[in-house]
Amino acid sequence: PISEKYGRRWMSAVSKRDVERSRASAQNWLQRILFSPSSKTARQVACAIVKTLCKEDDRRRRVLDLLTGCLVDFGEAGQNGEDFLKLYQKLAEPERWKNYLAVKGVLPLLGRLITKEIKQLAELEQRTLSSDLSQGCALKMLTELLVSFVQHAQIRQRYKSRLVGTILNGFLSLKRLVVQRTKLVDDTQDLLLQLLGDMTSGTEEETKAFIAVCVDTLNQCPLNDMVTPVFIFERLCNIINPEEDDASEFYLILEKDPAQEEFLQGRMQGNPYGSKGPGLGPSMRDIKNRICTDCELVALLEDDTGMELLVKNKIIGLDLPVKEVYRRVWCKDGDNQDKPMRVVYRMRGLMGEATEDMIDSFDSEDQAKDDEDVYRLSAVLSDCGGLDAMLRRLSHLGSLIHGKQLIAALLKLLSYCVKVEVNRQYLARPDLNSLNIMLTALNKALRLERDTNDGIGAAIAEQLLLTIEAILLEASALATSEGVAQEVPTLSEDEAHLTMLLDFIESPYVKSNASVLQAMVRLIPFLTYGKIGRA
Numbered sequence: 001p002i003s004e005k006y007g008r009r010w011m012s013a014v015s016k017r018d019v020e021r022s023r024a025s026a027q028n029w030l031q032r033i034l035f036s037p038s039s040k041t042a043r044q045v046a047c048a049i050v051k052t053l054c055k056e057d058d059r060r061r062r063v064l065d066l067l068t069g070c071l072v073d074f075g076e077a078g079q080n081g082e083d084f085l086k087l088y089q090k091l092a093e094p095e096r097w098k099n100y101l102a103v104k105g106v107l108p109l110l111g112r113l114i115t116k117e118i119k120q121l122a123e124l125e126q127r128t129l130s131s132d133l134s135q136g137c138a139l140k141m142l143t144e145l146l147v148s149f150v151q152h153a154q155i156r157q158r159y160k161s162r163l164v165g166t167i168l169n170g171f172l173s174l175k176r177l178v179v180q181r182t183k184l185v186d187d188t189q190d191l192l193l194q195l196l197g198d199m200t201s202g203t204e205e206e207t208k209a210f211i212a213v214c215v216d217t218l219n220q221c222p223l224n225d226m227v228t229p230v231f232i233f234e235r236l237c238n239i240i241n242p243e244e245d246d247a248s249e250f251y252l253i254l255e256k257d258p259a260q261e262e263f264l265q266g267r268m269q270g271n272p273y274g275s276k277g278p279g280l281g282p283s284m285r286d287i288k289n290r291i292c293t294d295c296e297l298v299a300l301l302e303d304d305t306g307m308e309l310l311v312k313n314k315i316i317g318l319d320l321p322v323k324e325v326y327r328r329v330w331c332k333d334g335d336n337q338d339k340p341m342r343v344v345y346r347m348r349g350l351m352g353e354a355t356e357d358m359i360d361s362f363d364s365e366d367q368a369k370d371d372e373d374v375y376r377l378s379a380v381l382s383d384c385g386g387l388d389a390m391l392r393r394l395s396h397l398g399s400l401i402h403g404k405q406l407i408a409a410l411l412k413l414l415s416y417c418v419k420v421e422v423n424r425q426y427l428a429r430p431d432l433n434s435l436n437i438m439l440t441a442l443n444k445a446l447r448l449e450r451d452t453n454d455g456i457g458a459a460i461a462e463q464l465l466l467t468i469e470a471i472l473l474e475a476s477a478l479a480t481s482e483g484v485a486q487e488v489p490t491l492s493e494d495e496a497h498l499t500m501l502l503d504f505i506e507s508p509y510v511k512s513n514a515s516v517l518q519a520m521v522r523l524i525p526f527l528t529y530g531k532i533g534r535a
Contacts, residue, residue, distance in 0.1 A: 031070045034084040035077035043080065047087040054091055061100070064091055068106060075117050075138045085141050089148060098149055107159045110146045111166040114139065118173045125180045136184035143191045150195060160199040161206070165213050167195050172217065172228045200239070207239060207377060212384040219389055223396040226406050233409035236386075240377045240416050249275045250326055250341060254291060257310075257346035264347065266295030272340040275322060284309055284325060285318035291345050300347075310344040310356060317360035328362055371419040378417045382426040390414060395437045400448050404456055407441070411463040418467050424474035438468050446504040458516075465519040472523070 033046040050067075054060040067088050074081045092098055117139040124131075150156045150163075171192040174185060200210045214232050221228045251272035256264050268291060273280055279290035288309060292301040300306040309316050311329050330341040348354070381387050390410055397403045417423040427434045442464045449457030505511075505520055 030066065031073065034070065034087075035073065035080050037077075037080050040083075043083045047083045051087060051090065060091060060097070064088075064097065064101060065104070067091070068101065068104065068109070071106075071109060071113065074142065075113060075120075078138050079134060081138065082141065085145060089145060092148075095152055098152055098155060102149060102155050102159065107146065107149055107155070107163060110142055110149075111163050114142050114146065114170055115166055117142065118170050121177060121180045121185070122173055125177055129179060131180045131182060133182055134184070135180055135182050136188055140184045140188045140191070143188050143195075147191055147195060150198060156198065157202075160202070161209065164196070164199045164210055165217070167192055167199065168213060168217055171196060172221075172231060175231060176225075176227055204377070208380045211236060211239065211377065211380045211386070215381065215384045215386040215389055218393075219385070223393065226403050229393060230405050230409050233390075233406075233413045236381075237409070237413050237416060240375055240413075251275065252280065252287070252322075253340045253342045254287070255342065255344050257344050259351055260346050263350055264295070264297070264345075266297070268294060270294075275326070281322040283318065284316050284320050284322060287322065287343060288318055288345070306348060308346055308348045308354065310346070311341060313356055315354060315356050315358040316343075317358070320359070320361070324362065329359065372421065375416050375419045378413075379420050379422045381417055382423050387417065387423065387426055388432070390417075391432060391434055391437050394441055397441070400441075400444055400457065400460060404460075407460060411460065411467065414467050415463060418470040418474075421474065424471055425478060427471045428475035428478065434471065435468065438464055442468070443500045443504070446500075446507070450504070450507050462516055462519075465516060465523065469519060469522060 030046070030050070033042055034050075036042045036046075050063060054063050067084070070084065071088075074085065077084070092101055117136075121135065121139070124135075146163075150160070171189060174189040174192065177185060200207060214236055218229055218232050221232075251274055253271045254268040254273060255271075256267060275281060279286055279293070281287070285304065288304075288307055289301060292298070292307070297307075304318055309318070311325055314329060316325055316329070326341050330336050381390075390413065393406070393410060397407060400407060418427065426432075442461055445457040445460035445464060447457070449455075449461060505517065511517065
């Protein structure tokens, strides 16, 4: 009985090994033909035979498992594997088979293979000064295969958290290529960017997770890398505050007050008007002037006090931007999103004193609330180390000329961050040394503008002054609310910074720019006293 028991175990183990050997043998034999470099006809015939064998589901499943094992060597085959990949995509085309392969682990496998191909290109970039036009062929086909899987919402939802880091790193690695850049590489880069967009458009929690992935990727980039961080910063800016599409517009209906029909000549005949039409922006004054011109109200053209514009029964100040009036007055309650903005014009005082409320400016408190809501995603950067990474980049930035794209993207993102209270409070922490880092960059920018006078240093200086002021005001408000004299973010070099800023105040650029001069004057007391409570 004992010998029989162990005899059966031995037979079972041997039979399993035989099956595995036969499968490996079949895979090796099939793989040699499917990837044959010597005959395209042989590859096509082999693919046709395999396709014919897959009419039954059980056979198709086995063949897909077999072909999935061949994917590992697809990169070495390159263009010779084109027919194989077309066959694989055809067999896996039905959604149920894509789901089957996803469960079997094909997507992580494709991620590893894509990473391997990109790594080989990066190594060639370092070793050689020549490239092959077919470079990136296997990479593009593998990426297209991955795209075909991710197009299915169920698969994308399940696996995007695992793949987003791989795709982001792959895209950034391809952006760094110069010598090995080919049409195929460019196409792959576009596909990865498309994938990145598909995988990062989800719930707010998923977006926050992607922001953390971006920060982690940023921390892995060398500090002397001036290319990769630019994309990461720009991507984060676009996530936190998506830029309005320039092609999008809203419409306006310009109507005369019915009560003044007999007193105002002419009528606006082109309703509804597109907001991008001539004379319809950027300010409400432009709309008033367009009405006066079209209706031949010449006497009111140069008189800003003679005509009133009303939106939703509110008198609108002529200095307000048309877009802001549309967004914050017309669409405020969310019930007019798809309707043209109705603007009523009338002569002031003709029917007696106006009884309607007037909006000359938008409340700063409402603006602060809007900013907290609009830029709320930036709060993630204080939790995942993003603000620390940004300060580290800023402190290691040498030449502002060579790194102008990097610092422009960095400061844009930083300007978004300081619109949220939690980020301002984080940056006001003395242990971060944030103020010293920004003041050093500010002095570099002012020195650059003084020496070159080309506007680059000026733009950087203005952005830095706004950011520094926002942080200092937050720290001051925090200290006041707590009733203690809280320290300004560490000013170990305050005397040197103060001396340089005082020197730059006398420069022609600062003297000719009132906003910069005022910002610097507001900043100097903090450097003078070093304590917000005494400033």
